Amino acid sequence: MLSNMAFCKLIFTGTVTWLFFLFISPSHAASSGSNIGYPEKVNLSLYYETLNPNCSNFIVQKLTTVFANDLISIINLRLVPWGNAFIDNSSKKIVCKHGPEECMLNTVEACAINVWNDNLNKYYGFIYCIEFLAIEGRHKDWSTCFENFGLTPKPILDCYNGGNGTEFSLQYANETAHLIPPGAFVPWLVVNNQPIREDYGNFTSYVCNAYKGSVVPNACKNPLPGTNLAKEASPAKTMSRFKHALQEHQIRKLKGQFV
Template identity: 50%
Template sequence: MVSPSIISLPLILYLSFFSFFFVSPSQSHNNNNNNKVSLALYYESLCPYCSNFIVNYLPKIFTDDLISIVDLNLVPWGNAKLRSATNFTCQHGPNECLLNTVEACAIAAWPELSKHFPFIYCVEDLVYQHKNNEWESCFQKLGLDSRPIDLCYKGEIGKQLELNYAAETKALQPPHTYVPWVVVNGKPLYEDYEKFLSYVCEAYQGTHKPKSCTKASYLSSDVKAMPKHSVSDMEE
């Protein structure tokens, strides 16, 4: 688990947080989109290890010049289980099914990463602080219209989005066995997921490797191994 000394971003930093998502035209031009590294996170909203990763690790890709080489895909399903063709249960109960669906709706309503990630970050930051019941405050904090999300998660659209994510998760090869399940260019990182930046930099095949990839903190030899079992295993 993350050190207690790591503090979640307070509300006053949310505005500056948006600056993480700006990629200058020159950065976009200098990095061939065909060389982007695929980074996928299969997770569930109330998994403590998932919220820890989303809040304290994943935002690192939005700093410096890394975001220009990454294609990030978030899949909020995790260890949920289908009970029939249209019904499912979640590992951490109904509230997790609710927030999984809310986050799926955010991705659908605001397809751009710069739009949906701040919202998901905000929700998961509240989960990290054990305040997940306050998730609706993220609309006001980020100046977002709640109506598209309300219509989505309260209706059939939200359920269908989750069923689509169920199918995507089930199709993983090799199959996932816990969350967070982080995949770089189709290869799972298993319990090495906190060192994902090293794998992203290693996988990038573009002509101009980002300067960030040369930083010692991003090299696998300089990143401490995470404690074993910092994951939520699937239930039988």
């Protein structure tokens, strides 16, 4: 019989293989043409840090549901990896709450967001993979996410090693520092410039309430599909349910039920 850890790894391996075809597909890429049918998108910004358990769980178990239902059709999703990091005045170095490895992963994810800035699915899939590993305590294996999603490492490694990643991180630091009102904790979610504070787990409702378009996506109809995905305590059970949700999403997409 498989151990819990082996079972989680087995499900994760199978899931990322399936996710590759969904996330890398250009049908969900962030582009000017993605507004067809949903012209009045809602801005959804996530301010987070890579090794904070609440952030990792939110990204993997909650935020990812926007791809499992059609909520992604009505949002401009922004990820800002900085969180509680700060710049030490004496050393002029970035210091992160969860240590140097978090600083490194913050920068790696910042590189992914900016290098693949024209393909939301690509960089979100990569970040999703890293955060899943973080939940399991295997964030040191983050580089395996390139292979898991069929991605070329060179652009990200060049960004990180060449210093551009640090510049991106500092831009996120400045943005985070100028939030009004200031972010009180992570994850910190902002919907159309309004923070939703402790109720971030119900972000779908806030997005749907803010959406003023005439075409109402399935995610905003009652009952809201996919919003209870994170109630499973076991990562393995959560991933299993998420895989099923993605399969249902793929079927709806092929039938042309939404853009």
